[in-house]
Amino acid sequence: MTDSYRIDWKRMDINLEGRGTPIGTGTALLVAPVLGLAFIVFLPMAGFYLSVQACIAFLTKRRAQRLAKEVQAPGR
Numbered sequence: 604m605t606d607s608y609r610i611d612w613k614r615m616d617i618n619l620e621g622r623g624t625p626i627g628t629g630t631a632l633l634v635a636p637v638l639g640l641a642f643i644v645f646l647p648m649a650g651f652y653l654s655v656q657a658c659i660a661f662l663t664k665r666r667a668q669r670l671a672k673e674v675q676a677p678g679r
Contacts, residue, residue: 626634
């Protein structure tokens with residue numbers, strides 16, 4: 604392997620000891636359903652948003668292409 608594949612852990616600012624921020628079991632049991640609910644509620648919204656954004660981008664691209672053709676050859 605070359606040096607380009609070596610990971611510089613200090614530069615990535617990762618905890619080298621493998622310790623994270625500990626939370627209690629009760630806290631984890633209270634937070635987990637809230638996070639699950641957030642995923643259930645907001646993931647479909649993100650999907651709808653991305654779909655609408657893609658449709659708008661497609662339509663504006665088609666409009667821009669028609670406008671470019673009109674500018675290239677007016678009256679045809």
